[in-house]
Amino acid sequence: MPAALDATEKAEIVSRLFAAFRDHGYEGASLADLSRVTGLGKSSLYHHFPRGKEQMAEVVLEQGKAFIQSAVADVAHAPEPLKTRVDKIIAAFNALYAGGKNPCVLGRLSLSDAGPEARKLGQEIFAIWTEAVADLAAESGLSRVQARQFAEDWIARIQGALILSASTGNCGPFERAMKPLSDLAAGPASPVGRAASKRRHPPS
Amino acid sequence: MPAALDATEKAEIVSRLFAAFRDHGYEGASLADLSRVTGLGKSSLYHHFPRGKEQMAEVVLEQGKAFIQSAVADVAHAPEPLKTRVDKIIAAFNALYAGGKNPCVLGRLSLSDAGPEARKLGQEIFAIWTEAVADLAAESGLSRVQARQFAEDWIARIQGALILSASTGNCGPFERAMKPLSDLAAGPASPVGRAASKRRHPPS
DNA sequence: GTCTATAATAGGATAGAC
């Protein structure tokens, strides 16, 4: 029974809420679930989050926003070689999504009915994510419009790959989805999709 | 008060359940919601679907499976020019997803906790969808392995684009996601992503 | 800050009349 909840403990609680919403969605995660995973009674949860489940979802999205800011946006603009920054970002996503085995809490909460504040946060996160990746793409030589489309398409592909692997267990789409970003730092701009180099037979 | 529910009326009910699950997810669509959108009392719903909400989700997925079978798989193997088949499939998805404005009921129900039968149905639908698209890609000249990856990556990109547009309102990612399939029928195999043709400045 | 206990309501599901 800790007298006060220090920053570390608070972060641990939010991290467990994060995993619960990620794995079960907003409507699918009940207060009983959230109580169990955090080890706190319902009343204690309400002590920390007076507005209840909705606020818990918002705090989880705040953590997601902080992740994108620090592990993507800040890294993208760091004074390091492009390849280094790109590799760091890919490593961060590989960890966050466990190589494709974890769903995306942002994708799930964005669709669910978690209230207007959560909605706004989701949009902000996608915006920060998109801008950061677009900056990398532009740096690698794409026009501003192309870079923005590259970013949107790359993020979309990741989100969809996580749905597929959650349903089918196949992480291949997620692994391949990392490649276009990786290719930004290596040679001519590659498209979001895998380069289709070899044809078995030419089109008639 | 119709004496019996003919096939048309049944299809109409399933169609409305489809829209409800698509827009609110499995956990997010309450029996009260489903009762309202179908115009049937709860008891009437249980008359048609004795196993309740879970069965309703399964029936909705059956409809999704039928859609993929008829509008994608059957079309893909029809005796028509490749371009014709591809255009028909794209038109079908444009209608299903309203140009990117509708979420994907398959993507939503696949993640939710709608029971083992629904899970299995989701996997089957993704499998049929993947095989059909892979056949088209192989026909256009890709190797079997490349064709399967093309299909997985294309489907992932669509699923993710629908999440993005649901959150941000931007349908651009969905519209661009259609292009790789369209390109299958026009010239050399294009990748899943947009071809990054022009560089503003060559990589150093 | 955490707990037990409890309210208040919504959710899924059923009974039985018509």
Place this chain on the structure above:
DNA sequence: GTCTATCCTATTATAGAC
């Protein structure tokens, strides 16, 4: 086949002791 009425449980949320 549909309805009204009801049941039971889970869910969100609060009260108040410690």
